[in-house]
Amino acid sequence: MSTPSKRPLTLRDVSEACGVSEMTVSRVLRKSGDVSDATRARVLEAAKTLGYVPNQIAGSLASQRVNLVAVIIPSLGNMVFPEVLNGINQVLDSTPLQPVVGVTDYLPEKEERVLYEMLSWRPTGVIIAGVEHSEATRAMLHNAGIPVVEIMDTDGNPVDANVGISHRRAGREMASAILREGYERIGFLGTKMPLDHRARKRFEGLTEGLAKAGVxxxxxxxxxxxxxxxxxxxxxxxxxxxxxxxxxxxxxxxMIGAGGLLYLLEKGYDIPGQIGIAGFNGVELLDGLPRKLATMDACRAEIGRAAAEIILRRSEGDDEDAAPELIKLTPKIAFGDTLRRNQRR
Structure with missing residues (x-):
């Protein structure tokens, strides 16, 4: 794993990469001055390849940093991420650092835009969901010169620090639990995989675990x-x-698991005798259902706290030269009332 640059990129880096003066680079990026289309295209391509983001506060602050932590997540509608944000806020609340949230809607091109705008304000650090990003996003993260923590997922190659769980392992462990209870005919219901890498990895882990038993x-x-x-x-x-x-x-x-549970109860299915079900995330809001849904905790608040602690330590100069932190948390299955069929025998 490569260590991210400790020095933010400058106009000179872009200038040297594309073979024009720093003044010309500045004009292009500020969208001012008389620059040919060919030169403009060359400068913009070099800046994107390097991951360079113009500094909107250059000259206004001696530190070249503001007390903001960029937090980039896929969704605010998904109940998973507010708990992550709460964990981040618990750590930063008594410090000068303030989290600022950007939402990507699981779209790589929107993630690029959100990150670009946030980095232009020179935050103290970045906390970003996932380890899959476009080349342009990875370049910006790698060359930002600030602490970067990728969260939620440890199945990949992080740019810098990483806090999360292995979703493939979560899928395999659920497969083992399903098989131990004697289930053999399995159906999977989930989000479209190209948009949700973590759900895809859980599905891959599930199929791997089942395949070992010939299911x-x-x-x-x-x-x-x-x-x-x-x-x-x-x-x-x-x-x-x-x-x-x-x-x-x-x-x-x-959430969709709870909808399935309500449907099955309405239709008179014997749960978990006739059919078992399980979800993922351990959402406490659903504890009031007629049956407690089997699930797995994704360690959301803990992930948020650990990520914020890394940003805080490194912003204070602690562990600046240490190897990037990799924190892999271990979720546990909560069997609830919908998975343990063998207890009914």
């Missing part, structure tokens, strides 16, 4: 848009119409 996922369904109880009910109905012999349904998150 395959017999049916699967994917959706786009926000997670909702209604979506879970709808998908569960459609899947069981297609595959009525399934005896276990694994949902990529608790």
């Amino acid at each position: 395959e996922v017999e049916d699967r369904a994917f959706y786009s848009g926000g997670s909702a109880l209604a979506k879970g009910r709808e998908m569960t109905h459609e899947m069981l119409e297609r595959s009525p012999d399934l005896d276990f349904l694994y949902y990529s998150n608790d």
